[in-house]
Amino acid sequence: MNEIDDTDLQLNHLSDDDRRTARHKTSRRVQDELEQRVNERRKRLSAIKTEMTGEFSDREHSEIELTLVKDELAADLKNMIRFHELSTRLLASTELQPLLEEVLEATIELLNADFGNIQLFDQESKALETTAHRGFKQDFLDHFSNVNEESAACGRAMRQGTRVIIEDVKSDPGFAPHRHIAASAGFRAVQSTPLFSRSGEVLGMISSHFRQPHCPSEHELRFIDLYAHLAAEFIERQRASDELSASETSFRRYFELGLIGMALTSPAKRFLEVNDELCRIFGYKREELLQKSWAELTHPDDLPDDAELFNRVITGEIDGYTLDKRWIRKDCQIINSIVSAKSVRRTNGSVDYIVKLVQDITERKRAEEKSQRNEMYLAEGQRLSHTASWAWNVSTGEVYWSPELFRICGLDADEVRPGYPDVLQYIHPEDRARVEQTFDDAVREEKEYELAYRVVLPNGTIRHVNNLAHPVFDDNGTVVEFVGTTIDTTERVQAEEQVRQAHERVDMLLDSIADNFFGLDKEGRFIYFNEHAAEQMRRLGRDPDALLGRVSWEEFPDMPNKEDVMRVLSDRVVIVDELYYAPLEEWVENHIYPSNDGGLVTFQRYITQRKRTEEELRKTQAELAHVSRVTTLGELTASIAHEVNQPLGAIVTNGQACLRLLASNNPDLKEVRQAVECMIADGIRASEVIQRIRRLLKKSRGGKSSYSINDNIREVLALTASELTKDRIKVRTELADDLPHVIADRVQIQQVVLNLVLNSKEAMSAARWQPRELLISTEHAESAILVIITDTGVGIAPENRERAFAPFFTSKEEGLGLGLSISRTIIESHGGRLWNKPNQAGQGTTFQFTLPIGEAP
């Protein structure tokens, strides 16, 4: 306790009174504080005292405890020793039952229990079964013979997987069903500790029972755990051992059964044990094999792989392997096998021996290869033919797709496992509903189906496929699976499309032309009509569709060009003909062509109009020619009159002379007779001239005859003789002898010659001071007759030489100017040519024309 001084109170700066007050207060305060401090001290001291008392008692306690602990430790030690001894001893032994009994004993002793038991968990009944017990009577054992419910402690512990302690069975509600047994057995408390396998599985239960309500201590329970652990280990070991011997037994049985070649081999690759089957496979006797190592029998090509795997087993990298390998038998045959090898190791991990299973698959291999080949062929066949197969198992939903099917759909077999209805996603959206519907119907009705649809590949391309599927039934008539074939018809569809389009184009083309187009095959059957041809058939009252495939000349026996059609079919020539087809009342022009397929095609055109026009034209031309002739004749009027009047005049004068002679007294009769003879001659002459004129004037009906052109020349010269002499034109002729005949219209050709001669005359009349000479010659030139008419007239200007043949071209004041145009038409219609050229020597023009030589009828 410190002195309280002023400085503490900080009284220095106060006034005296204040100081006084303050001091008063202060001293009161000081007193209070002192009291407080003392109290505190007192408290502290008492606390310390308490502490010390506590410590002291603690120390006492500790000492007591220490003693207790010592005792405990001693007990523990003893228990531990016992435990250790037990476990060591027991580990060496192999019988489980005695082991469990000893463990039980130990635990009872440990816990100071009155009774106890060990139960094992039975795998089959899934219940605990008592295997060892102490102190229980039969009724207890019967009651708890098979526990798998939770009311009893053990059951509970098993279910919960933890230890269960029931301190007082009477007060434990769950235990109620068993109280009477407990009472009968004489226990009031129980503990059940589960025995766990290394994997945590409940193997059994160890229980201890107490007459009095009791709960074991933690300490005790720890030991129980140890024993439980030990017991569990024993159980496991036993189990393993049992399993091992069981498997060994079955192994042995299996070994001898001979389903498969089996051998036990050493790490040195030697045969330790072989079964009969292996001997049979290798063709060796048992004794022989046991002398050998399997490496010796291995096919040299397969040995490296086998050895490598074997080494890995030896090193512990792997425990076993399977491989295909070939062996060489005693008889040197090579066999295929599958070998499975598994090592059996010792506890230290080294290989004790190796079990080998050898399956002779030679036959199977061959079959496999064949099957593989077949599959390959099939796959190849599928690939080449763009077909693919699939199968869908109805019950499992499993789907098989052949490789080609993946390819068709553009899918990777590794990535996709298509099944129904996933597969729908690969189908073109527009076809999906239909495909789905068809498939569902087929499945429901168990019928086969055929579907054509499109698939869309992942890259977007579209393929056409044709799917054919049928159900497969088992013996009971139930559908097992659907099996189908899918054909990639893309190319075919595309080709068909192209063909269809090409056909369409051809059809369009053929329909657009105005002709009728027919196609016949090599038997003369109709294979095609274009629209116009079909129309024609309908006009005739026939159905074009019904006519397809029928022979044309059988359907139309009065077909006018039947022979032509047959000739085209047989001789493969092109024929163009014109004929009148009465049923249609039309003139028809046919172009018939042989076609590549051995048949023919015909283009047919109605030419009635054309024919009419041609006829009209011919008529008009004839009229025109006639008009021209008449006009030409008009030019000859003077000379005609002269020609006629000459003989007529002579006749009259002679007659009159006769009369006068006869009137005289002594008529000179001789003179009279002469006169009369002259008259007759002149009369004939006159009529000849008339005839000539009439012939010229006659309207030519186009009748052709065979005659010599020289006749025409002479006739014309006779007609024009007086005209020509009047104009002082000297006429010279050089007409070939034995000139071949022409087949021509005599009147028309005469008209031509007349026209040319008159033109020449005109030309020469206009030339005043030239010698006027007309030369007409005929000659045989190759396959034609050539007529040349040369004059010495004024000639034709070069620009007019061709124009001269144009209609209405004339240099005369009178005249239509049709002469040359009509002449040319006439000559050309006879198959000849008419032209002019200037004379090389001197003045004038030469006109020439040719006519083809006609065969004399």
Added chain:
Amino acid sequence: MTVARIPSEVVFVVDDDASMRDAISRLLNAVGLTVQTFASARAFLNRRLPDVPGCVVLDVRLPGLSGLDVQREMVERGIHIPVVFITGHGDIPMSVQAMKAGAVEFLTKPFRDQDLLDAVRSGIQLDRKEREERTELAELRDCVRHLTQREQEVMSLVVSGLLNKQIALQLGTSEKTIKIHRSQVMRKMRANSLAHLVRMSQKLGTTFH
């Protein structure tokens, strides 16, 4: 047909048509006419014709020359024979032309024989007459040649109707001289009367003056 003796008249027939020639010749012979035939105009024109009255029957259409050309050429050659044209066709313009050029007749075949004969006769007559006239004219001319210059002058004045007195005055000589000349003229011209002399001088025409 040529005739041996000299006929009193002759008809020339020119036609290229033989039968026509023959027929016409026959006809004319039948009436006693002498005929000479020619096939062409050229033949006819080149021939020395007998100097007797005659005419020519000429076909208008002849090779080479037309009838009209022949007519013209005859004139040029001083052949004054009358022409009778015959033709095979009636060509009016030609006929008109022919007639204007002095043809006697233009007949179209077949013609009536009488027509031809009449035409021929009148042609011959015409030719005779013309011959006579020509002869007469030749004689007159001959007479005139014998006249002196003065006599010719006097003659022309006398026939113009002037009195001697007037003529003398005009010529500058006396009346009596004129009278002398006058009588000489009368004598040489063999005129009977003044009227006769006038006729003569008319015949002489312009050739006289």
